[in-house]
Amino acid sequence: MGTIQSALSSISAIIYLMFRRKAGQTWTQLLGLEHDVKAATPSESKNTSSKSNGIAQNGNGNGVTPNYHDSRYSTRALLMRYLQCSVFITSAAPFGFAALSYITYPAMVLGKSCKLVPVMIMNVLLYRRRFAPHKYLVVAMVTLGITMFMGFGKEKPSKAKDNGNSNGELTMLTQLIGITYLLINLAIDGATNSTQDEIFARHKVTGQQMMFWINLFCTVLTSLISVLPLPYIPVLHPSHSRTELEGALEFIRIHPSVISPLVQFAITGALGQLFIFETLQHFGSLTLVTITLTRKLFTMLLSVVVYNHRLTPGQWAGTAVVFAGISVEAWVKRRDVHAKRVVQEREKAKIKSL
Numbered sequence: 001m002g003t004i005q006s007a008l009s010s011i012s013a014i015i016y017l018m019f020r021r022k023a024g025q026t027w028t029q030l031l032g033l034e035h036d037v038k039a040a041t042p043s044e045s046k047n048t049s050s051k052s053n054g055i056a057q058n059g060n061g062n063g064v065t066p067n068y069h070d071s072r073y074s075t076r077a078l079l080m081r082y083l084q085c086s087v088f089i090t091s092a093a094p095f096g097f098a099a100l101s102y103i104t105y106p107a108m109v110l111g112k113s114c115k116l117v118p119v120m121i122m123n124v125l126l127y128r129r130r131f132a133p134h135k136y137l138v139v140a141m142v143t144l145g146i147t148m149f150m151g152f153g154k155e156k157p158s159k160a161k162d163n164g165n166s167n168g169e170l171t172m173l174t175q176l177i178g179i180t181y182l183l184i185n186l187a188i189d190g191a192t193n194s195t196q197d198e199i200f201a202r203h204k205v206t207g208q209q210m211m212f213w214i215n216l217f218c219t220v221l222t223s224l225i226s227v228l229p230l231p232y233i234p235v236l237h238p239s240h241s242r243t244e245l246e247g248a249l250e251f252i253r254i255h256p257s258v259i260s261p262l263v264q265f266a267i268t269g270a271l272g273q274l275f276i277f278e279t280l281q282h283f284g285s286l287t288l289v290t291i292t293l294t295r296k297l298f299t300m301l302l303s304v305v306v307y308n309h310r311l312t313p314g315q316w317a318g319t320a321v322v323f324a325g326i327s328v329e330a331w332v333k334r335r336d337v338h339a340k341r342v343v344q345e346r347e348k349a350k351i352k353s354l
Contacts, residue, residue, distance in 0.1 A: 002093060003226065004262065006218035008270040013212035016274060020208075032209030033075050073202055081199050082210070085192055086217035090225070091236070092188035095181045098235045102178025109296075111182045113146035116289050118190030123285075126191060127198050134332045135286065141325030145318045146293055152314025181235065193285035200281060207277030215273070290326075297322060 017030055028034040100108055116139045123129040199210060226244040230237045239247055252258060279288050297319060303309045311319070 001262065001265065002090070003219060003222040004266040005269045006215040006222065008266045009273045010212050010215035010219060012270040012274060013208045013215065013277075016208050017206075017212065031212065032203070032205040033078070078199065078203050078205070079213070081195060081203075082213040083217050085195050085199075085214050086221055088188050088192040088195065089214070089218055090221045092185050092192065094235050095185040095188070099178045099181035099185060102174050102181065107175075107178070108182065110147060110151055111179070111186065113149075113293055114143050115186055115189060115293060116143050116286065118186045119193045119285055119289050120190075122187070122190035122194040123197060126194050129194075129197070131286075132332075134328060138290075138325045138329045139286070141328065142290055142293065142322055145321030145323075145325060146297060148318030148321060149297055149315050152312050152318065193289065196280055197285050200284075207279075207281035208274065210281070211273055211277040294322060294326070 021030055026034065096108075099111075103111075120131065120136070120139055123131070196210065199205065225237065226248070229243055230239075232238065232240050237244070276288065279291065301319065304311060
């Protein structure tokens with residue numbers, strides 16, 4: 001699943017880039033490998049970073065004006081960052097799937113609702129980024145609200161099959177293993193998003209260029225893992241006697257009907273990533289994760305109107321907290337825009353008086 005989706009995603013990204021290709025643009029420029037020093041000025045990096053992520057410092061996150069001739073801003077450094085993201089993505093997915101073998105799906109969704117927290121923590125720990133004070137409040141409110149929304153829902157957990165006791169209940173040890181896997185998955189996801197923010201801060205690349213390279217590296221990595229005769233590795237390579245590719249082909253042979261949904265999964269995922277990386281480029285990982293997390297909440301609210309579903313009082317309270325957090329973000333942005341307009345009007349008045 002991962003290999004097919006990443007392969008189609010890289011193809012869709014290169015098609016998009018070729019469609020938007022400018023006259024006289026070389027392949028290295030098209031793929032974002034030729035760094036334009038003049039285009040990536042420190043002031044632009046600062047404006048882009050503060051606009052997208054609410055970071056209180058300039059693009060590189062340490063208060064130092066970037067030197068674009070530094071090796072940290074070279075093409076090699078850029079490709080290594082792409083590879084780093086690909087390794088994170090390839091490593092995170094197995095832990096997420098493995099967690100479902102030990103905890104219920106509602107518990108998994110509940111844990112995923114806290115993804116904003118590891119994203120912010122990893123930005124601070126890995127790249128010493130500082131966010132505007134209101135960002136911490138917004139993250140806390142959205143996380144709390146979604147947690148309330150999921151926790152007070154009426155979803156019934158499915159019974160454990162192999163990892164519980166005879167009554168189908170999850171044991172304490174089983175849940176602990178599942179929660180550990182889930183925390184590892186969230187931590188790696190946070191590292192991925194923070195590294196993507198760092199790439200946009202240091203390098204003049206577009207979302208589709210990042211999408212192409214990350215998915216290309218993911219395709220290579222997952223292809224190698226699937227064909228190499230690796231030993232048994234818990235979670236990462238659970239096969240004992242054959243390669244992952246052999247197991248996948250055998251599954252497709254026994255269940256040929258899986259081909260159609262597999263292709264649909266890959267195509268929709270590839271098209272969806274175009275919008276994901278566009279959002280990531282212009283608004284940053286915190287905004288992207290906020291969108292993906294609140295998507296389920298808005299879907300549930302729509303179902304209330306369309307299908308007359310009912311929410312519990314706790315879910316309505318969680319919804320109110322989420323909207324309060326989003327309102328704080330909108331109010332701060334509106335205030336900042338108004339302040340900038342006031343300053344611009346004053347500058348125009350001074351120019352006219354001169």
